Amino acid sequence: xxxxxxxxxxxxxxxRSPRMERTITKIPVTRNLVDRxxxxxxxDQAVTASTGILDSGRYITIDYLGEDTTDLAQANSTVSHYxxxxxxxxxxxxxxAHTGEPRNIEVSLKLSAxxxxxxxxxxxxxxxxxxxxxxxxxxxxxxxxxxxxxHTTTDSTxxxxxxxxxxxxxxxxxxxxxxxxxxxxxxxxSGPGSRIRLCKGAYKEPASVAYQGKAAVDDAYLRxxxxxxxxxxxxxVASHDPAMINxxxxxxxxxxxxxxxxxxxxxxxxxxxxxxxxxxxxQHLRVYLPYGEQWYGYFMRRLAERPANLAFFxxxxxxxx
Numbered sequence: 001x002x003x004x005x006x007x008x009x010x011x012x013x014x015x016r017s018p019r020m021e022r023t024i025t026k027i028p029v030t031r032n033l034v035d036r037x038x039x040x041x042x043x044d045q046a047v048t049a050s051t052g053i054l055d056s057g058r059y060i061t062i063d064y065l066g067e068d069t070t071d072l073a074q075a076n077s078t079v080s081h082y083x084x085x086x087x088x089x090x091x092x093x094x095x096x097a098h099t100g101e102p103r104n105i106e107v108s109l110k111l112s113a114x115x116x117x118x119x120x121x122x123x124x125x126x127x128x129x130x131x132x133x134x135x136x137x138x139x140x141x142x143x144x145x146x147x148x149x150x151h152t153t154t155d156s157t158x159x160x161x162x163x164x165x166x167x168x169x170x171x172x173x174x175x176x177x178x179x180x181x182x183x184x185x186x187x188x189x190s191g192p193g194s195r196i197r198l199c200k201g202a203y204k205e206p207a208s209v210a211y212q213g214k215a216a217v218d219d220a221y222l223r224x225x226x227x228x229x230x231x232x233x234x235x236x237v238a239s240h241d242p243a244m245i246n247x248x249x250x251x252x253x254x255x256x257x258x259x260x261x262x263x264x265x266x267x268x269x270x271x272x273x274x275x276x277x278x279x280x281x282x283q284h285l286r287v288y289l290p291y292g293e294q295w296y297g298y299f300m301r302r303l304a305e306r307p308a309n310l311a312f313f314x315x316x317x318x319x320x321x
Contacts, residue, residue, distance in 0.1 A: 245278075
């Protein structure tokens with residue numbers, strides 16, 4: 001077993017640890033690496049980063065970082081932040097943003113940041129808050145995609161997505177290929193008008209619900225990807241893995257999809273040259289751009305995903321001693 005396979009569960013557990021958060025966020029060098037993956041802590045910084053990405057021909061999806069909210073005031077504050085952000089982003093939406101073509105601007109939402117975990121009426125609060133953001137996005141000419149979180153939230157999240165799609169049929173959602181249920185979810189959600197972002201998965205999940213190990217997850221990703229490409233929706237292929245990207249392009253061609261009928265997605269700060277190469281080949285590519293003060297959980301999951309990220313972080317720590 002590779003060292004990265006042993007470290008990944010520990011890093012994902014640390015992503016949920018308040019004690020580890022206090023320790024790691026106090027290390028000065030952490031900020032240098034965080035800046036590679038997080039586009040600042042303020043809306044102005046996020047909009048500035050977005051401008052450069054859009055100017056290069058790429059699309060963006062912006063995530064205002066935060067999750068696991070159990071305070072109503074904080075959930076409402078997150079909604080207000082997204083409404084202000086969408087107002088700022090409206091300037092970048094092209095005049096034809098409300099046609100059937102892909103939209104260059106999108107925001108990504110975590111329902112747990114909108115009140116999903118509130119002890120009373122969490123489902124209702126998250127639904128109402130997400131509805132407000134979807135309405136503002138529609139006015140701004142932007143898309144919305146609901147992010148996936150750990151497996152315990154999946155049923156609630158997909159239920160809210162189905163309710164929202166009654167008013168906002170362009171709403172997208174994320175499915176995680178490492179969950180054993182996801183092939184069935186792909187079949188259920190790949191109908192006309194659907195938008196599904198397929199990723200491998202970034203949380204620590206038990207073997208009872210999720211495939212373990214790279215080979216098993218890769219195989220699951222390819223099976224799910226083929227279902228989506230065979231479907232009638234708009235697949236969003238979220239991967240940095242060349243094998244998965246090549247498979248996506250092959251599946252798209254085999255199913256007669258043109259470039260406006262699917263897109264590739266990568267994270268801010270990862271494989272930037274490859275992103276630009278794909279744009280040069282006339283592929284649609286969207287950059288997932290996170291920002292905000294609550295960056296710790298996101299940052300730790302990025303370290304867990306790629307050994308190169310962790311090695312860079314550890315070398316940086318060693319150089320300060």
